[in-house]
Amino acid sequence: MDKRVEKKKLDIASRYAAMSHDLHWDTTYQTADKVYPFARYEGLQIHDWKKWEDPFHMTLDVWWRQQGEKERRLYAVMDAFAQNNGQIGVSDARYINAVKLVLQVFSPLKYTLHRAFAHAARNMPGDAMRIATLLQASEELRHSQLEVHAASVYNKYFNGMHDTPRWHEQAWYLAPAKSFAEDAATAGPFELLVAISFGFDSLLSDTLFVPAMSGAAHNGDLSMVPASFSSQADTARHKALGIATVKFLLQQDPANAAIVQRWVDKWFWRSFRLMPLVAMLQDYMLPKRISSFKEAWNEFVESPVTELFAELAPYGLQLPAGWQQACDAKDHLSHQAWNMFYGYGQAVAFHTWVPEPDELNWLDRKYPDSFDRWYRPRLAYYAQREATGHRYYNRALPMQCQVCQQPMMFTEQGAPRWIAYRNTQHAGEAFHFCSDHCEHIFAHEPEKYVQAKLPSHEILHAQRADSVADPLQASLAAIGVDTARDTGEFKHSEDAQNFETWGGGQDMKEAQL
Amino acid sequence: MSVAAIGNYHHASHDSAARFSDPLLYVAWDEHMMFAAPVVLALSPDTTFEHLKAKVLHKLYGEHPDFKLIDWARVQWFRGDVMFTPKMDKSLADHGFGHKSVLRFRTPGLEGLRGSCG
Numbered sequence: 001m002d003k004r005v006e007k008k009k010l011d012i013a014s015r016y017a018a019m020s021h022d023l024h025w026d027t028t029y030q031t032a033d034k035v036y037p038f039a040r041y042e043g044l045q046i047h048d049w050k051k052w053e054d055p056f057h058m059t060l061d062v063w064w065r066q067q068g069e070k071e072r073r074l075y076a077v078m079d080a081f082a083q084n085n086g087q088i089g090v091s092d093a094r095y096i097n098a099v100k101l102v103l104q105v106f107s108p109l110k111y112t113l114h115r116a117f118a119h120a121a122r123n124m125p126g127d128a129m130r131i132a133t134l135l136q137a138s139e140e141l142r143h144s145q146l147e148v149h150a151a152s153v154y155n156k157y158f159n160g161m162h163d164t165p166r167w168h169e170q171a172w173y174l175a176p177a178k179s180f181a182e183d184a185a186t187a188g189p190f191e192l193l194v195a196i197s198f199g200f201d202s203l204l205s206d207t208l209f210v211p212a213m214s215g216a217a218h219n220g221d222l223s224m225v226p227a228s229f230s231s232q233a234d235t236a237r238h239k240a241l242g243i244a245t246v247k248f249l250l251q252q253d254p255a256n257a258a259i260v261q262r263w264v265d266k267w268f269w270r271s272f273r274l275m276p277l278v279a280m281l282q283d284y285m286l287p288k289r290i291s292s293f294k295e296a297w298n299e300f301v302e303s304p305v306t307e308l309f310a311e312l313a314p315y316g317l318q319l320p321a322g323w324q325q326a327c328d329a330k331d332h333l334s335h336q337a338w339n340m341f342y343g344y345g346q347a348v349a350f351h352t353w354v355p356e357p358d359e360l361n362w363l364d365r366k367y368p369d370s371f372d373r374w375y376r377p378r379l380a381y382y383a384q385r386e387a388t389g390h391r392y393y394n395r396a397l398p399m400q401c402q403v404c405q406q407p408m409m410f411t412e413q414g415a416p417r418w419i420a421y422r423n424t425q426h427a428g429e430a431f432h433f434c435s436d437h438c439e440h441i442f443a444h445e446p447e448k449y450v451q452a453k454l455p456s457h458e459i460l461h462a463q464r465a466d467s468v469a470d471p472l473q474a475s476l477a478a479i480g481v482d483t484a485r486d487t488g489e490f491k492h493s494e495d496a497q498n499f500e501t502w503g504g505g506q507d508m509k510e511a512q513l
Numbered sequence: 514m515s516v517a518a519i520g521n522y523h524h525a526s527h528d529s530a531a532r533f534s535d536p537l538l539y540v541a542w543d544e545h546m547m548f549a550a551p552v553v554l555a556l557s558p559d560t561t562f563e564h565l566k567a568k569v570l571h572k573l574y575g576e577h578p579d580f581k582l583i584d585w586a587r588v589q590w591f592r593g594d595v596m597f598t599p600k601m602d603k604s605l606a607d608h609g610f611g612h613k614s615v616l617r618f619r620t621p622g623l624e625g626l627r628g629s630c631g
Contacts, residue, residue, distance in 0.1 A: 041519050188517070339631075340549035378547060378631035381578075396552035396573055399539045407550035417544060417630050419551065421615065423593065429526050430613040432539065445516045450526040456553045457528050457537065 012057055019059035021050060024127035038123040042188040045253035049126035052248045055240045063135055067142065070233065074146070074226035081223045082153040089507045091219040092287035093158070093499035094490055099151050099224060100160045100350040101285065102212060105277055107147040108168035109181045113196055114140035116185035120192050132241055133189070136197065139238070143231040150227035158495050160349045160486040163479075170479045172455035172472060173341070173348050175405040177277070179452065180270055186448075190249070191263050197242030199267025200274075202308070203320075205235050206300035207275065210290065211282040218288045220508055243308070250315035257316040262444065268320030269437040273404035275326075276337035283334035283363065284355060288508075292366035297330045322437040325413045331367055332416055335375035340409045342382060343394035347472035349481045351490035354383040374416050391489050395470045397456040401434035403441050403449055410434050426450060530612035537612055538605065542574050543591075543619040544630040551615070558606035562599040570618075579623040591617040 010018060027035050080086075090096070117137035124130040155161040168174050184195040213228040246264075249256045279293040309319045320326075338352070345352040355363065360379065364371045385392050398407035412418045422433040426446045433439040442449045459475050468474050477483050485494050499505065516522045530536055533555055541551035552573060560569070566585060574580050590599050592608065593615045599608055610616065625631040 037519055041517055043517060336546075336549070339546065343547065343549050374629050374631070377625075377627040377629035381547070381626045381631065392547070392576075394548055396548070397554075398549070399541075399551040399553045409546070409550045417624075419541065419543075419546070421551075421594065423615070427526065429529055430611075432613070432615070447516050447522060447524050450528075451524050453527060457533075460537065460553065460555045461532060 016054070016057040016059055019061070020054070020128040020131045023131070032125065036123055036125040038189050039125040042190050043259055044190055044249060044256050046126070046249075047252055049129070051251070052126055052129050052244070054128060054132045055244050056237055058132070058135060058237065060131070060135070063138075070230045074230050075149075077226045078150055078153070078223050086220070086222055087154055087157050088499075088502050088504045089220045090505065091508050092505050093493075093495050094285065094287050094351070094353060095219045095221065096154055096158045096495060097160070097350040097352075097490070098211065098215070098219075098281055098285040099154055099221070100158075100164075101277065101281055102147060102224070103151050103161055103164045104167055104171070104174055104349065105177045105274075106208070107144045107151075108165050108174075109177045110140045110144040110147075111165070112178075112181035112185055114138075114144065116181070116192055116196075119185070120189035123189050129193075129245070133193070136238055136241070139231075139234045143227075143234065146227040146230060147224070150223045153223050157498065159482065159493070160351075160495075163481075166479055167349060167476075167481065170475075171349065171481070172459070172475060173344065175400070175455050176273060179405045180274055183270065183448075184267075190245075193242065193245050194249075194260060194263040195267040195270070197238045198246050199242075199264065200271040201235055201238040202242040203268055203305050204271045204275065204301060205239070206304075207278050207282075207293070207296050209235070210296045210300065211278065211286060214290050215282060215286045218290050219286055246312065246317070247315060250312075250317060254316070261317060264317065265321040265437070266441050266444075268326070269322040269435070269441065270404060272322060272326045273401075273406055273434075273438070276333050276340075276406065276409075279330075279334035280337040280341065283366075284338045289359075289362060292363075293334045294330045294366060297327075302327055321440070322435070325435070325437070328413050329410070331370040332374070332411065335363075335367070335371065336409050336411070339375065339378055340398075340407055343392065344398070344472065345391075345489060346393040346395070346470065346483070346487050347476055349476065349486040351488065351493050351495060353490040354379050354386065370416065386489065386491070393470075393488075395472065397459060397471060399432065400454045400456055401438050402431045402452055402454070403433060403438035405452065405454060406434060408432070408434050528613075533612070536610075536614075538610060539613070539615045540570070540573065541615070541617045542570075542577075543617055544624050545574070545577060545579065547577055547626060547631050548574065551617075556605065558610070559604045561602055561604050562608070563601040565605070566601070579620065579625065582623055583620050584622075587621055589619040589621065591615075591619070593617075 033039070114137050117133055117140055121130055121134035121137055124133050151161060168178055184192050187195060209228060209232050213225060213232060216224040216228060246260060249260050282293045282296060309317065341348055342352045360376060364376065382392050400407055408419060408421070410420050412420045420435055422436060422439040424431055424439060424443065431442060433442060459471050463471050463474065473483055473487070476487065481487065490496055535555040535557050538554050538556045539551045540554060542548065554569070556569070590597055592610065597608065
C-alpha cells in the first residue's frame with residue numbers, strides 16, 4: 001500500500017502567491033479590455049501588475065479567521081454593556097449626540113464605500129490588488145454594520161437614530177458626507193483607491209479614531225469602543241495599502257506622477273472638508289474631554305503626514321496643494337462648525353448646546369490664539385439668549401459650496417474675519433466655492449460637479465420659499481425626523497430629561513469624587 | 514478640462530436658471546457670523562433695494578443686536594466682491610444681479626457680537 005504523503009503547509013509568501021497571483025487567468029475568448037473596461041481610461045500606465053503586493057500578505061482564509069476572532073471578542077463586550085444598562089453609565093446624555101453624529105455621517109458613508117470598493121474589485125485588472133480591494137469592500141461593510149450594532153443599545157433609549165441611512169441620503173447637513181462618498185464611488189477604480197485608502201485613511205482617518213475610540217472610552221461608552229477598535233485594526237491595513245498603491249503607481253511610470261498628485265490634492269482636500277464634523281465631535285460633543293482637535297491634528301496628521309511625504313518625495317510626489325491652509329485652519333475648524341450647527345440646531349437630528357463655563361475655559365486653554373477673540377463672544381451671547389427663553393435659531397437656507405457641499409462657513413486663511421468666497425463661470429452659469437481647492441476640483445471636471453444637488457437649492461425648488469416659516473426644519477420633517485424630539489436645544493430635550501430620570505451619569509460622577 | 518470617462522459624458526447643469534421660478538440670490542452680512550454662512554433666496558429680479566432693506570434683510574438679520582444700529586447711509590454694498598452704490602428705488606436686475614449672484618453688505622463700525630464678527 002502506498003504511504004500517504006502529508007502535504008507540507010505553505011509558508012506565508014507561497015500561500016499569498018497561491019491565494020492572489022495564482023488565482024489570475026488570462027482571458028481567451030474575450031479581450032482583457034472588454035473584461036476590465038475601467039482598467040485604462042484614467043490614463044495611468046501600468047507595466048507589471050505582479051509588482052504590487054499587499055504589504056500584509058493578507059489572504060481570504062487568514063482574513064476570515066482574524067475577523068471572526070475580533071467579532072467574538074467585541075460582541076461579548078457589547079452584549080455585556082447592553083445587559084448591564086451601560087447607556088446609563090455614560091458621562092452625560094450630551095455624549096449620545098456624538099454617537100448619533102457617527103451614525104448619521106460615517107456609518108452610511110462607509111456603506112457607500114463598500115459598494116464602491118466592490119465595484120473596483122470587480123474591475124481591477126491586477127490580481128493581488130483585486131483581492132486587497134475585495135477585502136476592503138468587505139471591511140467597509142463590516143465597519144458600517146458594527147457601528148449600527150454598537151449604537152443599537154442607545155437607539156432603544158435615545159432619540160435621533162431611527163432612520164439614519166435615509167437621512168444620510170437626504171438631510172441637508174449630511175450632504176458633505178454623501179457627496180464625498182459618491183464622488184469617490186463614481187471615480188475610476190484607481191482614483192477610488194487613492195481617494196479612500198490614501199487620501200482619507202492614510203492621511204486623516206486617525207483624527208476620527210481619537211474621539212470615536214479614546215473619546216468613547218473616556219465617556220464610558222464601552223459599546224462603541226470595541227467597534228471602533230476593531231475598525232481601526234483594519235484601517236491601519238488600509239493605510240498601508242494606500243501607501244503601497246501610491247508607490248506602485250509612481251514606480252510603474254513617471255507619467256503617472258501628475259495624475260496621482262492631482263488625486264492626492266483633490267482627496268486630501270475633500271477629506272479635510274469632512275474634518276469640521278470630526279473637530280466639533282472632539283472639542284464640543286465629548287462631555288469628558290481627552291485632547292483638543294488641534295492637538296490630535298498636530299500629533300496624528302501634521303507630523304506623520306509631513307514624514308510620509310518626505311518618504312514619497314523621491315517618487316515625485318509633493319504635499320497636497322491644500323496642506324498649509326488645512327494646517328492653519330486647525331485653530332478655527334471646530335468652533336466654526338459648532339457655531340453653524342448650533343445656529344441651525346432646529347434643523348439637525350441631534351442636539352446642540354453651549355458648553356458649560358468650565359468647558360469654555362478648557363476651549364480657551366486649548367485655543368489661546370482664537371477662542372476668546374473670535375468664538376467665545378458668540379457662545380456667550382447664545383447662552384444669554386437661551387437663559388432668557390430666546391434660544392437662537394437660524395431659519396435661512398445656507399449657501400453651499402458646489403463641490404464639498406458644506407455651508408460656506410469657512411474663513412480666509414489667516415483672516416478669520418472674512419468668509420472665503422470663490423466663484424467661476426461655466427457654460428454661462430455662476431458656480432460658487434468655499435475655497436481655492438474646491439474651485440480647482442471643479443475646474444478639472446466641471447461636468448461632474450454641475451450635476452450636484454445642493455440641498456438648499458433642492459429645498460427652494462420643492463417649496464415656495466415664503467410659504468414655509470422654517471424650510472430647513474420642514475425638509476427634515478419630510479424625511480421622518482421627529483423635529484420635536486430629535487432636534488434643538490439639548491437642555492430641553494427628552495434625552496436630557498430621561499437621562500436625569502434614570503439617574504444617568506451617577507457612576508462616573510462618583511468615580512470622580 | 515473634461516471628465517475622463519469610459520463613454521460620452523455630457524450633463525447639463527442641475528441648477529440652471531430655468532429650474533427656478535425666480536433667480537437664486539446669495540446674501541451675506543459681512544463680519545456677522547452668528548449667521549454662519551451666506552444664505553440663499555429665490556427672489557424676483559424686480560425686487561427693489563428699498564424692499565430688500567426694509568423687508569428681506571430685516572427678516573434675515575433683524576434679531577442680531579447690531580441690526581438696529583445700522584446707519585444705512587454708511588452701508589457698503591458688494592456684488593460679489595465689487596463695491597457699488599445701489600439706487601434704493603431700483604431693482605436687483607437694474608443693478609446687474611442675475612441667477613446665483615452674491616449680494617454682500619458691510620456695516621463699518623459694527624463688527625458683530627463684542628467685535629468678534631459673530
